[in-house]
Amino acid sequence: MPDKKPLKQLLMIPGPTPIPTRILAAMNHEMIGHRGPVFSKILAEVIDGLKWAYQTKNDVMVFPCSGTGGMETAVVNTLSAGDKSLHVNIGNFGARWIKIAKAYGVEAIDLKVEMGKACDPKVLAAELAKDTKKEIKAVFMQQNETSTGVINDVKALAATVRQSHPDVLILVDAVSGLLAQDLRTDEWDLDVVVSGSQKAFMVPPGIAAVSMSPRAWKAYENSKLPKHYWDIKTQKKFADKGQTYTTPPESIIFGMHEAIKMIREEGLENIFARHANNKDIVRNAFKAIGCKLLAEDACASPAVTAIFPPDGVDAEKVRSEIRNHFGVELAPGQGDLKGKLFRIGHLGYVDKLDLIAAIAAIELLFEKLGAKIEIGKGVKAALETI
Numbered sequence: 001m002p003d004k005k006p007l008k009q010l011l012m013i014p015g016p017t018p019i020p021t022r023i024l025a026a027m028n029h030e031m032i033g034h035r036g037p038v039f040s041k042i043l044a045e046v047i048d049g050l051k052w053a054y055q056t057k058n059d060v061m062v063f064p065c066s067g068t069g070g071m072e073t074a075v076v077n078t079l080s081a082g083d084k085s086l087h088v089n090i091g092n093f094g095a096r097w098i099k100i101a102k103a104y105g106v107e108a109i110d111l112k113v114e115m116g117k118a119c120d121p122k123v124l125a126a127e128l129a130k131d132t133k134k135e136i137k138a139v140f141m142q143q144n145e146t147s148t149g150v151i152n153d154v155k156a157l158a159a160t161v162r163q164s165h166p167d168v169l170i171l172v173d174a175v176s177g178l179l180a181q182d183l184r185t186d187e188w189d190l191d192v193v194v195s196g197s198q199k200a201f202m203v204p205p206g207i208a209a210v211s212m213s214p215r216a217w218k219a220y221e222n223s224k225l226p227k228h229y230w231d232i233k234t235q236k237k238f239a240d241k242g243q244t245y246t247t248p249p250e251s252i253i254f255g256m257h258e259a260i261k262m263i264r265e266e267g268l269e270n271i272f273a274r275h276a277n278n279k280d281i282v283r284n285a286f287k288a289i290g291c292k293l294l295a296e297d298a299c300a301s302p303a304v305t306a307i308f309p310p311d312g313v314d315a316e317k318v319r320s321e322i323r324n325h326f327g328v329e330l331a332p333g334q335g336d337l338k339g340k341l342f343r344i345g346h347l348g349y350v351d352k353l354d355l356i357a358a359i360a361a362i363e364l365l366f367e368k369l370g371a372k373i374e375i376g377k378g379v380k381a382a383l384e385t386i
């Protein structure tokens with residue numbers, strides 16, 4: 001076990017994610033006038049790129065904020081106090097959207113699913129069937145639930161909503177899912193989709209993007225919730241002039257501009273395939289080591305994997321020791337899962353060799369911390385999955 005302070009950091013958390021040198025270099029730029037033509041052109045190209053990544057012709061607006069700001073934007077621009085909303089809740093971020101809705105007086109119904117599972121469309125259909133008076137105005141869901149490492153089948157869930165409630169709004173938190181797995185905003189008829197710069201876009205935190213369908217714009221006109229900073233119509237008016245309402249985080253916009261070039265070069269299908277392979281490498285490695293994984297294979301996230309350490313090994317100890325000995329940064333369990341498991345992020349600028357290095361270091365640590373494992377089994381399984 002190395003006893004010297006590690007030279008490098010290996011960032012293996014599900015956001016913020018590692019930043020490619022090309023993007024860092026693009027961000028290393030002097031500030032420019034944000035009401036001038038150079039900025040306008042860059043912003044327009046970023047928004048075009050976002051529409052491409054969202055697979056949409058809908059409006060996409062950018063806000064200077066983290067993902068949660070985008071979630072709040074979605075609520076305040078579409079609903080009114082007393083409205084009923086239904087929330088597919090498969091983990092911490094599902095719970096967060098409920099808290100936001102409730103903070104604004106929305107009557108949020110919690111469709112809570114067991115931790116580690118995706119929402120079964122049949123369960124959603126049964127919940128919707130209870131709404132005989134058709135009072136539900138909106139259905140909220142996560143594409144990827146980062147706290148549990150579970151991906152929902154958004155296509156199937158959205159189709160289920162449309163069957164019984166053709167006109168309700170479908171709002172999707174794709175903060176950690178967009179680009180990690182296919183998400184077809186228009187084809188699946190998704191009204192509002194939220195994403196963030198700090199996940200698979202490979203850019204630092206600072207921008208949330210929010211799409212609005214014609215149905216969502218109609219809801220905006222009826223929405224009475226208070227809004228100013230988050231008013232999406234104001235943001236759209238400025239976007240149409242090639243600007244943002246407030247002073248934009250220019251460095252992040254420059255980073256997004258380069259990121260969009262990179263993802264266009266790689267292509268959506270290749271990006272999805274890369275993330276799927278990352279998921280398989282991690283899952284096969286930890287299964288070979290003998291660890292239990294929180295998510296079942298059928299709903300396993302291509303962005304992040306939640307792993308229970310072997311019996312007797314403390315998950316938080318794994319995190320602190322691997323940081324001290326190898327410079328690897330892992331994510332903790334969240335909420336009820338804190339201390340019980342750790343998470344490995346494998347989205348964005350994460351390659352096979354990063355994963356193999358992290359798996360090797362974790363195997364060594366498991367043994368150091370008292371697990372009865374055979375070192376090398378995980379790395380072997382990972383190598384066989386490449």
Ligand SMILES: Cc1ncc(COP(=O)(O)O)c(C=O)c1O
Nearest residue numbers: 066067068093144146173175176
């Ligand atoms: C699925 C999901 N939604 C929302 C958020 C909230 O984003 P932020 O922490 O940027 O506010 C996150 C952050 O990890 C997330 O993973």
